[in-house]
Amino acid sequence: MIDFGDQVRNALRVQGKSLRGTAKELHYDVAYLSRVLNGKQAPSPELTQAINEYLGLSLEVVDSSVSHDDEMDAWELVRRVQASDVGPATLNRLERTFDSLAMAYPKADPATLLRQVRRQTAYVVKLLDGKKTLAEHRRLLVLGGWLSLLGATVHIDLMQEDAATARLETAAALAREAVFPEIEAWCFETEAWRVLTDGDYVQAVELSRAAQDIAPAGSSALIQATAQEGRAQARLGEQTETYSAIERVRAMSSANGTPETPEHHYRYDPAKSISYTATTLAWLGDKAAEPYAREVIRKLSPSDDVSQWPRRVASANIDLALVLLTDNRLDEACDSATKALLSGRVVPSNQWRALEVVTAVEARELPESSDLREAYQGLKAIEQ
Template identity: 55%
Template sequence: MSDSERPGWAVRLRAEREARGWNKREMARRLLRAAGHAYGSLDSLTRQIRDWENGRHFPRDWAGAYATAFGVPEAALFLRPAMAELPDAADFDDELEALELARRAAASDVGAETLEVLEMVVDEFAIAYPGTPPAELLRRVRRTLSYVMQLLDGRKTLTEHRRLLVVGGWLSLLAATCHTDLHQRSAATARLRAAAQMAEHADHPEIAAWCLETEAWRALTDGDYQRAVTLSKGAQTVAPKSSSAYVQATAQEGRAWARLGARPETHKSLDRVARLVEPLPMPDRPEHHYRYDPAKGDAYAATTLSWLGDPSAEPYARRVLARLESAEEGPPRPRRAASARLDLSLALLSADQPDEAVHLTHAAIASGVLVPSNHWRAAEVVAAVEALRLPEAAELREAYRGLRTVGEAGGPPAIG
């Protein structure tokens, strides 16, 4: 395939490698080193490098490692929009207009370059999700979805049509997640239905499984724990066994069993998650919402064990919080850190350590990053402190009322 027939990013990957005098096997070694993988098949990665340089597939999971290995900014190497920084609305609209202009200049209704950029945008949104207010991210997702809908109405090949459906499915799923965080139930239901339909038409079982897993999370926050178990099992049935959706659905099942107080089932689920997570390498962008990694396994174990009232929750929760607060463990993830503080607070209350529990709960409530769909978790700790008749209970309840006041309208009712 000539340079003119390959995507620009594929041409750049080969040019950067050859400029350094590296063969494909050496490139594979450097990618593994840049990604921090303790293991990996050089032969398999070498074959993938050949496919990437020919433009057959985009190196989605290895883009960051490529940038590190070459010492070139990822945005420059792949010409990917810096969505993780989420520019303001005007800048974002300009980016969509630029994408539309490039599409028209290529004299195509869709085109490979447009699809590649949209697929990268989906990843950037998923990476931005843990650290971005859901209402802000939702605005960006909705604008992009609108653009995708326009493209679906145009002429395209069957392959282009399927790729657009997949992009639309991921965007609809992420929109549903934002609506759920904002406790906008009707909108979340509609978005999930749309995502499931696109997944069906595109024959994409992973998106279908994530739809069921998201429904399971909603059922869990609603207190319908048995339905959460059923939905989690359904997601595992649909999901590819090697996918992040399968691991996440297994973890979600364990959390639902914990809320039901079913200890044997809870520990079985946790053991299954541990076995699934053990061989997983740490991804170069662990904050990606739809990519499971070993750190998420510990976080889910901490939550599950704290809900079960298991004393082993405390060391898990401490490790998770220390990792999230370490500058050496990737970019800040304040929303996950706030949840980890609530997990540790519950564990400490079970271990009769209320002083630290109160302090951590105050910190989580005052962080300003708890989304409305997680307010009930703070309320649960507040109610547990009140049940102990601690003198700090009144102040903690007042802080929680302040959280509810500044939060989105229509959140879940307070506990206690």
């Protein structure tokens, strides 16, 4: 069996490339690359990916036992070797890392994800003090904006209001500095979600519209902000405006199609449109929400496997419970609510929705009310 080093050396020989030249092109220390190719040190996932792209190989990326802090130290060493120049390889790696974090968001533990966001943000701050071109400076600002936005979103999920506000303001400031309106639009949309969960539906509409005003045409931020407006209008009982927002979201998401990475939190996909339609119609008290909620559950949890989209499936079960209560299908409603609560994947910022179901069941004095209340209290206890 040919090992990693043999495959890379063979490719270098066939393509007429030197070890030193390769190290320079990939922005790695030549001594480190030599140790890896001689089997004295395991290749990191980042090096493996860089070599695959450079030599056109498909070597397997193996998870490393090295900590994220060690990874940051290694990147910093490379930067210093390059006379404090940030370099495209470092920026590419940081951008890929952010995308990985944004894709992990739908199912990651919020506290764990927040720690990773902090590490990446700290490294971007360090790089901003270094020597760099104007283009590299702007890429760092954009990276910092995205990371701050994601951090704010996680803080909101954890109900950490002051930290969320600080990160949102930072993200918006970096977006304006870099002239990157999509991030600023996402900031308005994220704040709209926060005030909506606080019950200020009028302000949620205003913030959603502000996001739409500055979001680039056809962007995910524009679609998400429109969906957010629809949810706020539903809470206000404004039927015409609600249905209008739903239709606009459908049209835009259909035109964009499904992205390569639909799990990416900042890339809208048609499946999200179905989820938001279910929530919006459920809040409006429209029985038409039921097929949408059931479709989300069917598509995202085949054979009851919710591991890919645990939060979205939990939300769909809450939506289904709400609309079933409206239709007085009480046993089915309690069953859906129980599934959502026992999943343990209703984040703190969304627990008020689950509480609405519990309260509605208790108001009807159903026998299941005590079990639902116990499940809700258990969910709260997990987050404490």
